[in-house]
Amino acid sequence: MIIDLPSTTSSKINKAMVDLREKGGTVTLGRVLTLVIVTEEGSAEDPIEAANGASFEHPCRVIVVARGSKRGAPRMDAQIRVGGDAGASEVVVLRLYGALVDHGASIVVPLLLADAPVVAWWSGAAPAVPADDPIGALATRRITDSAGTRRTAGALADRLSGYRPGDTDLTWTRLTTWRGLLAAALDQPPHGKVTSVEVAGASDSVSTDLLAAWLALQLRCPVRRIKAGRTGSGVHTVTLSRREGSIRLHRPDARTATLSVTEQPDREVALPRRSLRDCIAEELRRLEPDDVYAEVLCRGVALVAKYADAPESTGRAHSAASDATPAPSGGRTKAPRRSRTAVPTVRDAPAAPVADATVPARRARSPRTRP
Amino acid sequence: MTAALSNPLRDPRDKRLPRIAGPSGIVIFGVTGDLSRKKLMPAIYDLANRGLLPPGFALVGFARRDWSREDFSTVVHDAVKQYARTPFSEDVWRHLAEGFRFVQGSFDDDVAFDTLAATLADLDEVRGTGGNHAFYFSIPPDAFPVVLKQLKRAGMCDHSEDQWRRVVIEKPFGSDLKTAQELNSLVSDVFPSESVFRIDHYLGKETVQNLLALRFANQMYEPIWNAHYVDHVQITQAEDIGVGGRAGYYDGIGAARDVIQNHLLQLMALTAMEEPGSFDPTNLRREKVKVLAAVRLPEDLMAGTARGQYAAGWQGGEKVPGYLDEEGIAASSQTETYAAVKLLVDNRRWAGVPFYLRTGKRLGKRVSEIAVVFKRAPHLPFAKGDTAELGSNALVIRVQPDEGITIRFGSKVPGPAMEVRDVSMDFSYGQSFTEASPEAYERLILDVLLGEPSLFPQDEEVELSWRILDPIERAWAKARTQPEPYGSGSWGPASADALMARDGRAWRRP
Numbered sequence: 001m002i003i004d005l006p007s008t009t010s011s012k013i014n015k016a017m018v019d020l021r022e023k024g025g026t027v028t029l030g031r032v033l034t035l036v037i038v039t040e041e042g043s044a045e046d047p048i049e050a051a052n053g054a055s056f057e058h059p060c061r062v063i064v065v066a067r068g069s070k071r072g073a074p075r076m077d078a079q080i081r082v083g084g085d086a087g088a089s090e091v092v093v094l095r096l097y098g099a100l101v102d103h104g105a106s107i108v109v110p111l112l113l114a115d116a117p118v119v120a121w122w123s124g125a126a127p128a129v130p131a132d133d134p135i136g137a138l139a140t141r142r143i144t145d146s147a148g149t150r151r152t153a154g155a156l157a158d159r160l161s162g163y164r165p166g167d168t169d170l171t172w173t174r175l176t177t178w179r180g181l182l183a184a185a186l187d188q189p190p191h192g193k194v195t196s197v198e199v200a201g202a203s204d205s206v207s208t209d210l211l212a213a214w215l216a217l218q219l220r221c222p223v224r225r226i227k228a229g230r231t232g233s234g235v236h237t238v239t240l241s242r243r244e245g246s247i248r249l250h251r252p253d254a255r256t257a258t259l260s261v262t263e264q265p266d267r268e269v270a271l272p273r274r275s276l277r278d279c280i281a282e283e284l285r286r287l288e289p290d291d292v293y294a295e296v297l298c299r300g301v302a303l304v305a306k307y308a309d310a311p312e313s314t315g316r317a318h319s320a321a322s323d324a325t326p327a328p329s330g331g332r333t334k335a336p337r338r339s340r341t342a343v344p345t346v347r348d349a350p351a352a353p354v355a356d357a358t359v360p361a362r363r364a365r366s367p368r369t370r371p
Numbered sequence: 372m373t374a375a376l377s378n379p380l381r382d383p384r385d386k387r388l389p390r391i392a393g394p395s396g397i398v399i400f401g402v403t404g405d406l407s408r409k410k411l412m413p414a415i416y417d418l419a420n421r422g423l424l425p426p427g428f429a430l431v432g433f434a435r436r437d438w439s440r441e442d443f444s445t446v447v448h449d450a451v452k453q454y455a456r457t458p459f460s461e462d463v464w465r466h467l468a469e470g471f472r473f474v475q476g477s478f479d480d481d482v483a484f485d486t487l488a489a490t491l492a493d494l495d496e497v498r499g500t501g502g503n504h505a506f507y508f509s510i511p512p513d514a515f516p517v518v519l520k521q522l523k524r525a526g527m528c529d530h531s532e533d534q535w536r537r538v539v540i541e542k543p544f545g546s547d548l549k550t551a552q553e554l555n556s557l558v559s560d561v562f563p564s565e566s567v568f569r570i571d572h573y574l575g576k577e578t579v580q581n582l583l584a585l586r587f588a589n590q591m592y593e594p595i596w597n598a599h600y601v602d603h604v605q606i607t608q609a610e611d612i613g614v615g616g617r618a619g620y621y622d623g624i625g626a627a628r629d630v631i632q633n634h635l636l637q638l639m640a641l642t643a644m645e646e647p648g649s650f651d652p653t654n655l656r657r658e659k660v661k662v663l664a665a666v667r668l669p670e671d672l673m674a675g676t677a678r679g680q681y682a683a684g685w686q687g688g689e690k691v692p693g694y695l696d697e698e699g700i701a702a703s704s705q706t707e708t709y710a711a712v713k714l715l716v717d718n719r720r721w722a723g724v725p726f727y728l729r730t731g732k733r734l735g736k737r738v739s740e741i742a743v744v745f746k747r748a749p750h751l752p753f754a755k756g757d758t759a760e761l762g763s764n765a766l767v768i769r770v771q772p773d774e775g776i777t778i779r780f781g782s783k784v785p786g787p788a789m790e791v792r793d794v795s796m797d798f799s800y801g802q803s804f805t806e807a808s809p810e811a812y813e814r815l816i817l818d819v820l821l822g823e824p825s826l827f828p829q830d831e832e833v834e835l836s837w838r839i840l841d842p843i844e845r846a847w848a849k850a851r852t853q854p855e856p857y858g859s860g861s862w863g864p865a866s867a868d869a870l871m872a873r874d875g876r877a878w879r880r881p
Contacts, residue, residue, distance in 0.1 A: 176387050177422050183380040184391035184425065188501070189533050191377045218379050255462050259426040265499040267394070267427030268469070270419075270462040282387060292385040 053277035055089035074098035105134035131164035213300030392820035396429030443473035502534030575811030618699030679709035679864030686860035
């Protein structure tokens with residue numbers, strides 16, 4: 001059922017929802033969280049669909065803040081969707097216009113479920129520091145999507161400079177299947193130490209960067225990030241080398257992966273790119289800060305950059321990696337591991353880097369400021 | 372476990388990382404059966420679709436039917452299309468189907484088992500299953516000995532350090548203590564006990580696992596979870612269907628052996644047990660065993676139990692035959708299709724609190740639940756008539772369908788008079804959750820492949836359960852009476868109501 005409330009206010013929406021519940025006879029309030037989706041007007045339907053799908057696992061109230069044009073008089077149009085049109089959730093779509101566009105939080109607050117956790121999700125461009133955003137400040141968990149932004153090149157640096165505990169990014173979520181397969185491969189004997197790693201993926205794939213960073217952090221060995229495939233094709237190949245032979249997970253076509261282990265037959269497995277619904281369902285499963293993501297972002301990315309810096313002396317980089325603290329790299333900031341074909345705007349340096357983010361922030365900034 | 376510890380990619384804080392089974396395959400004996408088509412095949416596909424099966428997974432069917440690999444593949448395909456929970460993906464299917472094999476033969480056919488052994492060796496070679504194979508016995512228990520013997524003869528149960536062989540058995544785990552022990556020793560001759568997985572699919576259900584969360588993660592239930600506040604506990608498993616195609620198996624076994632011995636006693640153990648030191652399999656099992664060992668039967672077994680047999684009648688708008696008229700059932704059969712027993716638990720927590728367990732076929736509706744019924748408030752400061760409609764508070768854990776939790780309590784009826792009546796508050800884990808929550812078999816099959824035994828009852832629990840049920844079965848057999856008939860679609864025989872009435876209680880209508 002869809003109910004439209006043109007030119008309305010939060011209290012009218014609340015009243016309409018209580019009415020609906022009473023008339024509809026649904027007396028249960030089994031919702032486990034409030035999901036606030038911030039999006040631009042016109043691109044709200046995909047995230048809503050994903051949230052509705054995920055709501056079968058996490059019954060929730062979905063509040064969509066769709067930001068319209070800032071011109072004109074402040075106005076809010078609302079739409080309430082329940083029942084078949086909302087999966088197992090109830091969806092409130094708020095379309096904001098005029099000055100109201102910047103005051104989404106004031107509308108969201110009265111609509112939040114009592115005592116339930118709040119998750120904010122920016123399906124498109126995200127604020128520089130999600131936790132400081134008025135809506136982000138309401139949430140315990142803040143989801144961004146670096147792959148959803150127009151320029152992925154600086155995306156990781158932006159995520160890093162704006163990181164606060166509770167942040168997470170869908171480019172990390174999309175990796176779970178890859179990470180699971182690699183971890184499962186290492187569960188099997190022989191349990192020899194991995195001595196070097198190569199991670200290949202599209203040049204614009206933030207997920208590939210994160211995968212390399214994760215492996216560098218966990219395996220404490222040199223990791224090379226290699227550009228392969230056309231843009232948008234995601235992760236291609238991961239090769240883990242050990243004394244006993246190598247483990248190679250290769251996905252050439254974004255559908256099927258082949259796992260090749262030395263002295264074992266090749267094994268194939270379907271490894272499709274994860275749907276938005278799956279990713280959101282996974283995000284909503286855990287609402288505490290994702291410490292592993294934080295470390296990968298704050299330390300792993302820098303480690304990979306360091307290996308890229310010192311291609312000939314992997315031994316040195318390796319010992320630095322074992323210290324597990326990115327040493328101040330002084331003038332050694334050249335790390336051009338991505339082609340910078342993006343618009344050469346000189347962006348502001350990330351303001352006030354968070355704890356132990358100093359080095360990667362420097363590193364990420366430097367290539368862009370250079371011609 | 373050791374693999375997980377030594378694996379640098381497994382960080383205990385990394386809760387996203389799924390546990391994917393290692394290289395392995397599964398062999399299903401009795402692959403043409405209902406269970407296999409409706410539960411196992413769809414569960415295997417769903418696991419594959421969720422990315423939890425290893426690359427190169429193999430599924431081998433073994434049955435008498437003269438099928439080619441393609442025929443087998445078609446059967447699985449149809450089963451998956453019809454019963455799988457997750458959407459069908461051509462890619463997932465294609466890779467899964469490449470690992471299908473079918474071996475035709477009967478259980479006494481040496482050649483067939485040699486072929487099976489060769490097939491497994493070939494799979495290790497081609498698919499990289501790494502010598503890890505689970506044997507799923509979806510077959511009648513009387514076929515166990517011969518199959519086990521064959522597996523041993525063909526050398527399929529020898530495993531080395533880096534490889535595993537596991538066996539999965541479905542209930543019934545014997546038909547009394549003696550046969551259960553025989554079965555245990557028979558299986559343990561061939562497979563070490565840590566390689567034996569007994570499937571009790573109830574334990575794979577989310578709600579049952581949620582029972583542990585409800586009890587041990589919350590502060591508000593534990594203080595009242597004892598004889599001071601609990602009046603009694605009712606555990607119900609009701610089916611609306613009759614004996615159907617299972618006549619051959621069911622007759623002579625009956626409801627008590629079929630359901631109470633495994634499902635209901637397990638649910639009771641989880642409801643009544645003390646808090647385990649941790650949720651690792653050994654600790655959990657220790658607590659379950661403790662409570663099962665503390666179970667005491669009523670003095671007068673005939674007064675403390677009830678049994679019935681469904682008679683012809685109308686159920687849900689359909690005319691259905693009585694048990695004795697069912698195909699394959701002797702007209703003189705004394706097998707019960709309804710059983711209710713009263714059990715006591717001799718420990719400090721539960722002294723004097725009866726646990727009533729009931730199960731039956733062709734009852735009012737299909738439902739499984741655990742109802743903890745509390746004592747009435749010691750004093751009610753209301754006028755006499757005001758609380759006439761007030762019953763006892765109850766906490767109901769609905770296992771299936773519509774999984775969730777209901778709390779029943781008294782509330783004032785709106786209006787000028789003070790009148791208190793029962794209302795219920797629902798937590799519907801159910802309606803929204805079930806769709807996306809994994810089927811019990813998915814969880815259990817994955818646990819078998821991972822070698823994770825917490826959700827599988829072990830020898831000791833099975834034997835203790837039989838120790839509880841055996842005296843009851845003996846008393847019934849000695850009575851040599853026909854179980855009391857009850858109308859199909861009703862809630863069981865009058866003697867079951869009388870059993871409760873004697874204690875001044877009544878069955879809940881689920």
